[in-house]
Amino acid sequence: MSVRVLALVGSLRAGSHNRQLAEAAVKLAPEGSEVVVYEGLAEIPFYNEDIDVEGTVPAAAARLREAVSGADALLLFTPEYNGTIPAVLKNAIDWLSRPFGAAPLGDKSVAVIGTAYGQYGGVWAQDEARKALGIAGGKVIEDIKLSIPGSVTRFAEIHPADDSEVVEQLTEVIVRLNSHAATPAAA
Template sequence: MSVRILALVGSLRAGSHNRQLAEAAVKLAPEGTEVEIYEGLADVPFYNEDLDAEGIVPEAAVRLREAAASADALLLFTPEYNGTIPAVLKNAIDWLSRPYGVGAIVGKRVAVTGTAAGQYGGVWAQDETRKAVGIAGGKVLEDVKLAVPGSMTRFAEIHPVDDAEVATALTEVVRTLADAPVAA
């Protein structure tokens, strides 16, 4: 049985190191596991309950919800913006959390990883992301962590897939997420 993991990247920057980390996860996924990077978070409007009504939900939000609903698990990659979660990732979680109690991520296995320029690799943003996605109904794998510090220098001349330490740790994150028990 194949496991489908949807990757959401909290940075829209073309050269994002978190995007590169997600690309590495795609390449390093163990056999029987598919990681797909979601394209289109920039198109999802800010969550507004007035827009979240039958027949008027923006198409970009519908596509996001459908992609998450059809995945077995989610893998979130977050940089740290001003000590917390980037707006684009928080917005995605907000759309996926609705309707309350039955949103597209309710009961889904979720792991949070990322890289940042600072010495702690974005752990504050990752902790905030785990909190938000857990409240939204995701089954957060609290012990599955990867925070890569110093992204600007570490990945200045090397892609994360070619960094042996990062590749090993990321492969383990993907494997653990794929093997985690499915919520009942």
């Protein structure tokens, strides 16, 4: 079975270290799986029930829902903004939590990782993202964690894909997420 992992990156900055981590994940996907970085989170309007009406859902939100529906698992890469999750990632989670009872996020295997400048690597943002994803219906894999501190200095002159420690840890994350996604839900 081939496993398709959709990566959502919570930083829109071109030189984002979390985007670089996602790019590394694409390269590290083991045989029989693929990691695809989703493009377009910046185009999705803020969630509003008034515009989330069947037949008139904004195209950018509909594309996100379709991409998530076609994935076996999600891997979120989040920086930490003011001690919490970036708005663009929270907005994506909100769109993916609807429509009630038929949300694309429903029962999808999800892991949250990332890097941040601080000494804890963005653990608060990751915890907040896991909480929101779980409430939204995702099957959050709580024991898959990777928080890389000091991103600004650690990745100042090296891409995460060239950091052997990061490569080892990120590979383990992908392999474990693939395993969860490939395991059928208990009946």
